[in-house]
Amino acid sequence: MSKKSFRQAINEALRQEMRRDPRVILMGEDVAGGRGGTGVKDAWGGVLGVTKGLQTEFGEDRVLDTPISEASYIGAAAGAAATGLRPVAELMFVDFVGCCLDQIMNQAAKFRYMFGGKARTPLVIRAMYGAGFNAAAQHSQALYPLFTHIPGLKVVVPSSPYEAKGLLIEAIRDDDPVIFLENKVMYDDEEDVPDEPYTIPFGEANLTREGDDVTIVAFGRMVNFANQAADRLEKDGISCTVIDPRTTSPLDTGTILDCVADTGRLVIVDESSPRCNLATDVAALVAEEAFDALKAPIRRVVPPHTPVPFSTVLENLYMPSVEKIEAAVRSVAAYHVKEEA
Amino acid sequence: MSSNITPITMPKFGLAMTEGKLASWSLPVGTEVSAGDELADIETSKITNGYESPAAGILRRQVIPEGETIPVGTLIGILADADVSDVEIDSFIKNFNDNFSSGETKDKASEETPRRIVEVDDLRISIQESGNGNEGTAVLLIHGFGGDVSNWMLTQSALSSSHHVIAFDLPGHGESTKQVGDGSPEGFAKTVESLIKILDLPNVHVIGHSLGGAIALELAKSSPELVKTLTLIAPAGLGQDINMNFINGFIEADRRKTLEPVLQYLVHDKNLISRQMVEGIIRYKRLDGVINGLKTIASASFPEGKQAVSLRSTLEKFDKPSQILWGEQDEILSAKDADGLPSTIAVTRYPDAGHMPQLEQAAAVNAIISSFIA
Secondary structure, eight states: OEEEEHHHHHHHHHHHHHHHOTTEEEEETTSSOOTTSSSOSSSSOSTTSTTTTHHHHHOTTTEEEOOSOHHHHHHHHHHHHHTTOEEEEEEEEGGGGGGSHIIIIIIITTHHHHTTTOOOOOOEEEEEEOSSSSOOTTSOOOOHHHHHTSTTOEEEOOOSHHHHHHHHHHHHHOSSOEEEEEETTOTTOEEEEOSSOBOOOTTOOEEEEOOSSEEEEEOTTHHHHHHHHHHHHHHTTOOEEEEEOSEEESOOHHHHHHHHHHHOOEEEEOOSOSTTSHHHHHHHHHHHHSGGGOSSOOEEEOOOSSOOOSSHHHHHHHSOOHHHHHHHHHHHHHOOOOOOO | OGGGEEEEEOOOOSTTOOEEEEEEESSOTTOEEOTTOEEEEEEOSSOEEEEEOSSOEEEEEEOSOTTOEEETTOEEEEEEOTTSOHHHHHHHHHHHHHHHHHHHHHHHHHTSOOEEEEEETTEEEEEEEESOTTSSSEEEEEOOTTOOGGGGTTTHHHHHTTSOEEEEOOTTSTTSOSOOTTOOHHHHHHHHHHHHHHTTOSOEEEEEETHHHHHHHHHHHHOGGGEEEEEEESOSSSSSBOOHHHHHHHHHOOSHHHHHHHHGGGOSSGGGSOHHHHHHHHHHHHBTTHHHHHHHHHHHHSGGGBOSOOOHHHHHHOOSOEEEEEETTOSSSOGGGGTTOOTTSEEEEETTOOSOHHHHTHHHHHHHHHHHHO
């Protein structure tokens, strides 16, 4: 056990699975760096250095720098998965999915169904998501709702280094296509992570706080925000349960409903665009299945429906924050159903 | 003046503890307390435990309010006689805190847990050493099924003041290799024997808990020369019955909700099983190879729901000092298993403890072990 960053946890998961299983390969733009040239190889290791050192250990046959053509290499990865390899393809910024959505949505996600259950597609697509990096509208989106919407895909949004390692190993060992989304602001976050390989099952939410008054459901980086808000609120006597669903597909609806049944109050924190996102999905679930348990309206802490702004000031304003979560929790905690006149 | 003032500080439960939460004060300010009275409930990342007063006096101040998390050694309260003035207490608190904050960074480095890996017969065994290596015979702590060195968190530090103490994770457990061989107590005893030799110890005081007790007995059978004394805490190997709801539940439960009631079999005071303890065991069980290892151990040691090996005669024949400690409320192995043994073997039973008296009655267990190995 030692302190590892989110970046190191992912690198270690890839390395350990590549050692364990020769069918695991990596593909993506500059995942090593230097292919086709005469200079230094593997100096780059991905745009934020997550895959650094893997080509040096596993060679150019297993760590492939691809051309800047998402359609070609995501398609190739889907085909390689269907024919016996276990590729981990890196899309760099998830915003680039526009260039290869057919390969994901109509091909990889549908093979199992179109071929009568006879095809397996053990494909992992890793990508960075999220605002907070001043990367502007085309490099800052949180597109997990887009993938969650597509049946046949599993979608993972890890919230910490420990979670990232165990969920990525689970993703690589899974026989279905998995979209694994890493918040680009979290790569330097550190915590204790076991040195050995381990797996965290999909569809099993984690409760990072347990309380009696308000349930907070948060995704990815927002889990940390929700924890901070919960710790502040605790001092004022408002105790919160914080749910990290870990995967948006499958979604652990049972845990969410159980916790809402206990607290009767729900705040959902989702940094993706507010229309048809996970917050609306969870709100619909609870309104339908746990209406009688609710003691207050459901509150969503989400950004406005606009492209992510480039300006730091505007980006900060756009993002959910600890303060916004705290305010939402206070409002539902203070809410009382009005007596009929 | 201040000789009548006793500072109460955040205790250190186990070597890995760096901070604790003052969950609640057990007594109001102004209460007259005796040494051993419970002052507060302290919550750590591993366990919630009552903190017993180290001295007698009147609880004059609660310096830290309930709910705060603070570093080990922080002043949390003041015991003093009635004739000590408030002014004296105020100046004592100020002095203490001024000195404490200046020493804090230095303490942190020296309190790193002394863990290291020892290669034993192709296995990587994680050991945790403490105490003085040159003083007398070393103490070896062997945990039970599903446990790890943290089972000794209240034992190891207490014994370290007088002895070199070695706790380790059995194969398949904690931070050691997850291969368990045939999973039998006899197989584990061979690993323990090799560990003792690699550590270059002529012999050791062996303390074994639960399945670790059966392993200690196997060691006493195969290599009696390595065992100076034998302390068995709720040991396996003396009877037939075992609570298979615990064994099977421990292997199968994969969520906090299902695992927590299983872990509650371990203790009489169910509040001891903290959220963090359950989470720690779930994380352990997710490591590659752990579940298979535990299944192998369970089927080797408890096939058909009964204990496979009887080591009663081994204990009866063993000619070195031996003692047994057992919680009467044990829900996993019955304290009755210690009935009918020769009178040379001292049996101590704790009315208010379950399967882990070393946690639930730590002070009493530490005292009896200390005098036994003195």
